[in-house]
Amino acid sequence: MAQIPVNEIMIKTVLKQFVPPRIRQSMRRGWLVQQHRNGACECNVCGNSVEAFHSHGIPPRPSIRCPICGSKPCHRLIWAWLSENVSVIRPNHMVLHIAPQRELGNRIAEVVRWRGATFHSGAINDPQDPLDITQLPFADQSVDLLIACHVFNMLPADDPAFAEVHRVLRPGGLAITSVPIHCDVTALIELPGETTCQERLATFGDPFMFRKYTQQAFYQQAHRFGFEFALIQPQHLEHGDYRWELAEESLHLLRKSP
Template structure:
């Protein structure tokens, strides 16, 4: 019997629909839940210079450290119930800015030295605000780019209010902090510090550096306030790092 080689339009349509479903099903509700956008997905996507699995929320773009800090702030701080009058957010991440700005209002200030879509252009080693201006400071994965990080720490300490908190996060990727200001070649920085625009690798002694500039520091780990199930469900992998909650010392 002769059979037509013409494709059945209905079957082809079903195949296309099935293919689209299979592609989209990767991010359908299931195994992961993002606390920032409150949406679920089967998995989080890869992200990073060296790609990390299960890192980035496909809905809002949050990374491991963003989810960790938001969970801490919403559960273990008064930020959501009693927000500060003024807050400083350095190199603002879009997903956190969308949370902080309506919460804090006019007192919320974003700042960056290089990009233009912020409230203020700012060098964090020379902050243009008077002493004790901000009740909350958030600076994540910036200090490893700053040649004089200690001066930046002193400036954060200066503009932080007496009872305020500063969350100053860096990637901890070495046993001890390694830096060499004479290294300017991007390829050599990549080799030594892990990224072309990094000027150092921090080790656990980062906490001591903060303390030496006047802060009282509390280091928070993910399992200090999250259950194993929450850690898995919200993708708070080891790449989230640790939180450094900084306050002014009693005699500062």
């Protein structure tokens, strides 16, 4: 294992002791941007060039994670589609972002406010903004746009989430959702909620995942709860860029019938 030079250890110790976390994060980000400038790839979420996207997952998949902002193909595809369809956000709309990836959440929040709409976000494990997609603290038919990236597959049961999203959406409202679609399975694979992290890790390669969807399985679940369904893939984008490394990601647009 390579040893870190003593002077680097001292610098990190001094920075951690005397420099506030927010400033340290900004310094680290600036260093990363400089390290990756003029790279062959581009992250459309943070807007930076990178030499390559990092491997991610178990087993590791190549060209997935942005080394600067941490975005993954699902986040980059959501931002690409939303950038081309910003008109889905209108003045006085209410936009809800469940478990946002930090950089994508910040970008969406900026656009929502620029469009004159209201923005809410949070996650079930966020102590400052707790938000459970199975028990949303919003009135019936009060949300115009809901965004949930890789959330449904992480729930012990997804029925309550589909029902709750349908409840809070206005007629004609839209949910932009994304779940990993696995080409190695021909039918939905689902583990019960009482399974252990070790069992889920052995089955899915992820201790927090409860199910593997196929496209058909997700469509059928959405249809069962009364949603109109549309599939969006990278080739459907008007200005898709191969440098974004969107892999085989797809979006599932769920619209509540008017």
